[in-house]
Amino acid sequence: MAEVRLEAVRKEFGKAVAVEDLSLTIRDREFLTLVGPSGCGKSTTLRMICGLERASAGEIFFDDKEVGYLPANKRDVSMVFQSYALYPHRTVGENIGFALRMMRVPKATIQEKVLTAATTLGIEDLLDRKPRELSGGQRQRVALGRAIVRDAGAYLLDEPLSNLDAQLRVTMRAEIKRLHADLRRTFIYVTHDQVEAMTMSDRIAVLKDGRLQQCAAPEEIYDRPATRFVAKFMGSPPMNFLSGELRDEDGVRRFRSGDLAVDLPGLPDLDESQVELGIRPEHVRVSATPQEGHLPGKVFVTELLGADVLVTVKVGEALVKARVPTPFEIGLDSAAYVGIDPRKVHLFAVSDGRALHNASSAQGAAQKKAQKKAQETGVA
Ligand SMILES: Nc1ncnc2c1ncn2[C@@H]1O[C@H](COP(=O)(O)OP(=O)(O)OP(=O)(O)O)[C@@H](O)[C@H]1O
Ligand SMILES: [Mg+2]
Numbered sequence: 001m002a003e004v005r006l007e008a009v010r011k012e013f014g015k016a017v018a019v020e021d022l023s024l025t026i027r028d029r030e031f032l033t034l035v036g037p038s039g040c041g042k043s044t045t046l047r048m049i050c051g052l053e054r055a056s057a058g059e060i061f062f063d064d065k066e067v068g069y070l071p072a073n074k075r076d077v078s079m080v081f082q083s084y085a086l087y088p089h090r091t092v093g094e095n096i097g098f099a100l101r102m103m104r105v106p107k108a109t110i111q112e113k114v115l116t117a118a119t120t121l122g123i124e125d126l127l128d129r130k131p132r133e134l135s136g137g138q139r140q141r142v143a144l145g146r147a148i149v150r151d152a153g154a155y156l157l158d159e160p161l162s163n164l165d166a167q168l169r170v171t172m173r174a175e176i177k178r179l180h181a182d183l184r185r186t187f188i189y190v191t192h193d194q195v196e197a198m199t200m201s202d203r204i205a206v207l208k209d210g211r212l213q214q215c216a217a218p219e220e221i222y223d224r225p226a227t228r229f230v231a232k233f234m235g236s237p238p239m240n241f242l243s244g245e246l247r248d249e250d251g252v253r254r255f256r257s258g259d260l261a262v263d264l265p266g267l268p269d270l271d272e273s274q275v276e277l278g279i280r281p282e283h284v285r286v287s288a289t290p291q292e293g294h295l296p297g298k299v300f301v302t303e304l305l306g307a308d309v310l311v312t313v314k315v316g317e318a319l320v321k322a323r324v325p326t327p328f329e330i331g332l333d334s335a336a337y338v339g340i341d342p343r344k345v346h347l348f349a350v351s352d353g354r355a356l357h358n359a360s361s362a363q364g365a366a367q368k369k370a371q372k373k374a375q376e377t378g379v380a
Contacts, residue, residue, distance in 0.1 A: 002028030009058035036207035
């Protein structure tokens with residue numbers, strides 16, 4: 001088994017709809033992450049793929065085989081659960097090998113497979129310990145070990161790093177990514193942490209209220225978010241948003257929000273004029289002196305991020321965040337002028353939050369055109 005395909009999958013719990021009209025293909029050997037806020041249907045989706053929940057409607061395929069009727073143990077998937085519980089009275093080795101014992105795999109084979117899994121995770125010296133004698137990170141690895149000890153077509157991981165402290169998460173993040181490269185199998189990973197999604201995935205599927213918002217590579221999600229929700233959820237510190245209106249003034253396309261104006265030369269015609277302008281903090285400049293096209297404001301607060309400073313400037317009623325290199329030498333409440341790079345602006349429809357224009361869509365369109373041409377002519 002390689003590819004996992006969901007077609008118009010829906011899951012209801014009584015009157016509540018947890019997952020709605022979800023169509024998604026997870027490619028062979030891909031690392032796909034389902035991301036979204038708490039309650040958006042991530043675990044439910046994974047449990048349907050795994051066979052622990054039945055879809056209320058729609059179909060799930062593994063390669064070309066429909067698996068909706070198959071129980072979990074017949075599905076060739078291995079899962080790490082969100083609330084993993086290790087057997088406290090069994091050793092690490094017994095915990096890892098438990099599924100194999102249930103499958104009546106010969107003892108010698110179990111030992112060999114447990115050792116291989118444990119070595120991959122760097123816990124081969126801990127096999128005789130009990131879970132209580134382990135640190136949180138080691139326990140988390142045992143939970144992973146239980147999943148990877150089985151040879152499966154797809155590995156499903158539901159927030160496998162949720163119980164770790166920030167530092168361990170970063171280490172384990174890289175280790176899981178490495179594990180994926182070594183195992184060369186399909187990984188479906190669930191998290192509510194957008195940084196994990198960004199750093200680990202081949203593609204990211206963003207869910208909100210049980211609905212798929214966008215499924216694309218991390219760069220695409222970041223540069224060309226399909227909706228305001230995706231734009232806001234993905235990226236840290238998050239994108240700035242200003243509500244306003246698009247107008248033609250003095251022969252220029254202009255975004256206006258109260259007294260604030262941003263000129264957007266070369267903006268194509270859009271089908272709505274009530275918009276929210278989105279700009280990522282790294283595309284906002286701040287200067288101490290007035291500049292052409294900059295918006296006047298006052299420094300509201302500064303936060304050191306390390307090499308950069310996150311500067312919040314009060315512009316009219318709006319707070320605009322800029323990520324600028326250190327040192328930043330404008331004091332609190334001092335005048336500051338905010339420059340928004342018009343080439344980096346995103347515009348979202350106020351009516352439904354869909355993206356009307358993305359910063360690099362012109363480039364994206366050019367790339368697509370070039371790719372299409374290459375396909376047609378057979379020249380890569
Ligand atoms: N067994 C159940 N019975 C009733 N409602 C459920 C059940 N399981 C999940 N739900 C509901 O379905 C929705 C989606 O739940 P799900 O567990 O898939 O969310 P999630 O995205 O995994 O959230 P989290 O990040 O908190 O783990 C939620 O509103 C939840 O309350
Ligand atoms: Mg969950």
